[in-house]
Structures are given as C-alpha cells and as structure tokens.
C-alpha cells in the first residue's frame with residue numbers, strides 16, 4: 337500500500353522538479369558508473385565539469401582501460417578521494433578483460449567488480465537497465481527513517497540492514513531508475529538533514545515523522561566528532577617560472593600524488609629551522625627560505641594547517657633533482673596528479689611572489 341502511494345506521489349514530483357544533470361541524459365552504464373563514483377562524497381555542482389571532461393577524454397570503458405593511470409589521476413586532480421580514480425581505472429581494465437569492454441548492467445555482476453558496492457551496483461542496474469533494485473545512501477536513509485518515523489542512528493549496521501530491507505520493499509517494478517534518482521533528489525533538495533522542507537515535499541501526506549512533528553529529531557543524531565588538525569610546512573621552490581614537486585609515498589593520504597616538498601612530521605617553527613629541514617628533506621641546497629603565508633585546508637575528517645615557505649634552488653641542483661628522479665619542475669599544478677591542497681599552495685605562492693625575481 338505504502339509502496340504504491342509513495343511511488344505515485346514521488347515520480348510525478350521528480351518529473352517536474354529534477355535538476356538537470358548531464359548523466360541524466362544517458363542510459364549508458366559506463367557513464368552512469370563514472371557519475372556515481374564521482375558523486376561519492378562530492379557535490380553535484382563540483383562533479384559536473386569533471387564528469388564532462390572525463391567523458392570527453394574517455395568516452396568508453398575501453399578508452400579508460402587503455403589510458404595510463406597517470407592520465408586518469410591528472411583528470412581527477414582536485415576532486416579528492418583519489419582512491420576512487422584508481423578503482424575506476426582498475427575496474428575498467430577488469431570490464432575489458434572479463435566482458436570485452438561491454439559494461440555489465442545487472443546488479444549481481446556489477447557487485448563482483450572492483451570498487452563497486454551494493455549502492456553503486458543498484459544505481460547502475462536500475463538506471464541503465466530498469467532492474468528493480470534499491471539504492472541506499474545517506475539521503476535515502478534519512479528519507480526512509482523519517483517516512484516511517486524510525487528513531488534510529490542510521491550509521492549503525494543494524495539500522496542500515498533494516499533500511500536496506502525497507503528500501504528493497506519499496507522500489508517499484510516500473511521506472512526503478514527514476515524512482516531511485518527521485519529518492520536521492522528528495523533527500524538532497526527537500527528532506528534536508530537540518531531543515532526538512534516538508535511543505536514542499538510530495539510525500540508529506542504519508543510521512544509519519546512530519547505527522548507527529550518529529551522530523552527534526554529523526555534520524556537520531558550522532559554525537560559530533562572532534563576534527564583533528566594536522567600541521568605541516570611546505571616549500572614553494574622556484575626555478576625560473578617553475579615549481580618543484582615531489583611524489584608522495586604509495587600509501588596513506590594522497591598516495592602517489594605529487595606535492596610541494598612538505599614536512600609533515602614536526603614541521604619547523606621558524607625560518608632557520610625551515611632552511612635546515614628543507615635542505616635535509618631534499619638532500620640539496622635550498623636557498624632563501626622565507627615564510628610567505630599560512631593556509632588552512634579542510635578534508636572530510638581532518639583539517640590541515642600549512643605554513644608555506646618560498647625558496648630557491650641553483651640550476652645545477654634543480655637539474656640534479658630531475659636526473660635523480662626525485663622531483664619534477666612544473667609551471668602549473670595540473671601537469672601532474674596533485675591534491676587540491678597542492679594546487680591551492682601553488683596559487684598562493686604564485687600570488688605572493690608575483691613580480692619578485
């Protein structure tokens with residue numbers, strides 16, 4: 337009963353109110369997969385230009401599989417959560433090897449692929465192939481918990497399992513892809529975490545939380561986490577109009593990406609200590625080290641406070657760095673796969689040193 341009346345209210349609302357998004361104009365499983373991976377932890381407005389660039393450069397899964405990982409990471413730079421790009425590339429290679437480059441569209445096969453979980457598999461299968469399988473992300477969890485007035489902490493595994501069952505019981509046979517997108521859209525634009533817009537909600541007449549005025553207490557809030565702060569010092573070392581980048585280790589945060597030479601553990605507090613520390617880090621002579629700016633950078637679960645120093649290097653040292661494969665000189669951050677923090681630091685250094693010879 338709830339299933340039929342909810343769908344009957346939700347789908348016409350979605351048809352009228354859905355926001356235009358480039359991946360909504362296609363049933364290509366590959367394009368839908370790329371959009372779903374990009375949208376994990378990232379806002380729609382940020383994703384759109386990345387998605388369009390990515391599809392222009394890699395129009396098919398075979399194109400993506402054939403590209404070097406380096407090119408994928410360069411295109412991903414600034415989008416964050418770089419592991420997603422590595423999974424994307426690995427998964428594309430698997431699709432080419434196992435399926436000859438034809439992207440599977442049934443949820444069970446999709447879930448066997450590297451980096452594709454139940455949510456992404458269901459999104460692709462329902463949107464690309466009308467398979468009646470449910471999605472469950474943070475937005476859908478919140479909508480369902482409120483619709484049924486479930487005072488649960490949706491981050492708990494038991495609550496998640498229950499919500500998966502409810503989600504599967506509600507997804508219709510007709511237009512399951514639109515239904516899933518409508519659920520996500522409702523959570524993202526109407527049934528908002530802090531201030532649900534119940535007056536604009538197509539499901540208000542069915543919603544148990546709204547009926548008893550409990551929509552602000554449902555789902556149950558988790559205690560706020562304290563965000564840790566990491567301190568570091570980075571050096572913008574200039575040679576001509578180029579900047580020295582070094583590669584991060586292949587593990588941990590931003591693994592394998594390129595960054596300005598950075599001291600993460602016990603960063604120096606003054607110029608003399610920074611001069612010594614950067615010379616030691618680069619096993620070479622870094623000259624004229626001086627602080628230029630302090631920047632904050634917010635990640636999902638931590639904050640980074642970075643003191644940026646400017647420095648210089650003699651031509652012979654600069655050449656030796658490259659010959660020893662210990663660094664690369666770039667004029668722009670997007671020549672190599674870098675994090676958004678690195679791009680921000682290079683922009684700050686360029687602005688601070690503009691006009692300085």
Ligand code: SF4
Nearest residue numbers: 527534537540543551
């Ligand atoms: Fe969410 Fe309000 Fe709609 Fe209920 S009526 S689903 S609380 S927006």
